[in-house]
Amino acid sequence: MPSSRQRRKPRVVRSTSRPSAPVRFGSLEVLPLATPGGHGTGRTDFPGGSADDLYHSVHEVLYRLPPETRVFVGDDYLPGGRAPAHQSNDRFLMLIDNISLPLLGGALIGLSATLLLCSHGRIAGISGIASGLVNPWVSRSEHLFRFWFLGGLVMAGVIGFWLLPSQFGVGPQAATPVIVLAGLLVGFGSRLGSGCTSGHGVCGISRGSARSLVATATFLTTGALTVALVHWLAGGSS
Amino acid sequence: MNQLSLLFSGLLFGAGLVLSGMTDPAKVIGFLDVGGAWDPSLAFVMGGAVLVHATGRRLMRGARTPWFTGDFSAPLRTHIDRALVIGSALFGVGWALAGYCPGPALVALGSGSIGAISFVAFMLLGMLLYQVMHRRWGQRSPSRPGSEPPEADPLTLELDA
Numbered sequence: 001m002p003s004s005r006q007r008r009k010p011r012v013v014r015s016t017s018r019p020s021a022p023v024r025f026g027s028l029e030v031l032p033l034a035t036p037g038g039h040g041t042g043r044t045d046f047p048g049g050s051a052d053d054l055y056h057s058v059h060e061v062l063y064r065l066p067p068e069t070r071v072f073v074g075d076d077y078l079p080g081g082r083a084p085a086h087q088s089n090d091r092f093l094m095l096i097d098n099i100s101l102p103l104l105g106g107a108l109i110g111l112s113a114t115l116l117l118c119s120h121g122r123i124a125g126i127s128g129i130a131s132g133l134v135n136p137w138v139s140r141s142e143h144l145f146r147f148w149f150l151g152g153l154v155m156a157g158v159i160g161f162w163l164l165p166s167q168f169g170v171g172p173q174a175a176t177p178v179i180v181l182a183g184l185l186v187g188f189g190s191r192l193g194s195g196c197t198s199g200h201g202v203c204g205i206s207r208g209s210a211r212s213l214v215a216t217a218t219f220l221t222t223g224a225l226t227v228a229l230v231h232w233l234a235g236g237s238s
Numbered sequence: 239m240n241q242l243s244l245l246f247s248g249l250l251f252g253a254g255l256v257l258s259g260m261t262d263p264a265k266v267i268g269f270l271d272v273g274g275a276w277d278p279s280l281a282f283v284m285g286g287a288v289l290v291h292a293t294g295r296r297l298m299r300g301a302r303t304p305w306f307t308g309d310f311s312a313p314l315r316t317h318i319d320r321a322l323v324i325g326s327a328l329f330g331v332g333w334a335l336a337g338y339c340p341g342p343a344l345v346a347l348g349s350g351s352i353g354a355i356s357f358v359a360f361m362l363l364g365m366l367l368y369q370v371m372h373r374r375w376g377q378r379s380p381s382r383p384g385s386e387p388p389e390a391d392p393l394t395l396e397l398d399a
Contacts, residue, residue, distance in 0.1 A: 152248020
């Protein structure tokens with residue numbers, strides 16, 4: 001559905017659907033955005049409709065537009081207009097809404113890391129634990145340790161996908177060569193840097209480790225730079 | 239009990255990753271998109287986890303030994319060296335490209351996602367590559383002689399964060 005903006009240079013809004021090129025109408029610039037999932041008014045019971053896709057379209061595409069954006073829905077106009085059904089400029093409420101689950105999830109991760117330390121004296125660094133799968137030099141008891149913990153992790157994914165499939169993303173994933181390169185970089189980099197988001201970002205920082213603080217600052221920085229570069233290369237130059 | 243406790247820890251960790259949204263690559267990339275349509279919500283995952291874990295560590299200060307094993311493992315290295323920075327930098331690039339880090343990718347295996355399966359396969363390959371290189375060249379040539387404690391055997395090295 002098209003969205004028009006005035007007095008504002010078009011900034012390409014990141015969405016999992018590829019943004020199209022802006023279209024000009026006189027002094028207006030129109031940027032078509034794909035927001036699949038529903039019929040104009042939000043019904044998802046028509047052929048091709050999907051409540052998941054529509055939720056994603058609304059939350060990840062429409063709600064990310066700047067507050068001054070005017071959205072014209074494909075149909076359903078009343079003579080004389082219609083009162084807005086959602087004010088997307090209420091950023092504070094949206095943030096509260098968006099942080100409760102991450103906070104709860106984070107608390108569970110912290111609890112798990114504490115339990116693992118209490119029970120086995122081990123640091124819940126996932127990359128370290130997972131690397132044992134391809135390390136032929138570790139002992140049998142080490143393999144058992146990894147097997148049970150990683151088994152629980154994958155089992156959580158099975159149950160989680162069954163109960164909350166939308167938490168796994170509904171958009172298309174990165175292209176295969178990108179996934180391959182990303183996997184290699186994450187695997188190699190986490191071993192060279194002796195940790196990942198969990199080992200450094202959670203356990204190390206909780207311990208007050210300077211090494212982990214440096215590692216976390218480093219991967220957050222290169223991560224942000226990479227996303228910026230990818231978006232710039234994808235044609236989102238603003 | 240031993241194994242059940244491990245399984246439960248893994249389940250708890252995975253449940254945390256699912257609930258927080260870390261298993262959604264688009265959300266992770268949105269979190270790293272500081273210069274664009276930044277979605278800061280995932281910062282609260284790390285915030286919540288650090289808050290709980292730091293408190294948990296405080297509470298268990300008196301503990302002598304873990305329940306099921308002989309000793310607490312502690313990271314061996316304290317120096318901030320080139321390997322730490324370069325490794326973390328590469329890690330960040332990969333994390334941003336796919337939107338997966340190791341934990342969420344392993345959890346997402348449970349969803350049967352082809353992207354997660356291929357990511358984990360190549361992540362393990364990258365780890366194997368490091369381990370082979372480290373065994374072949376790493377042990378005899380420390381980057382700055384004298385600046386690091388002697389290298390430990392590969393098993394204890396795995397205990398790093």
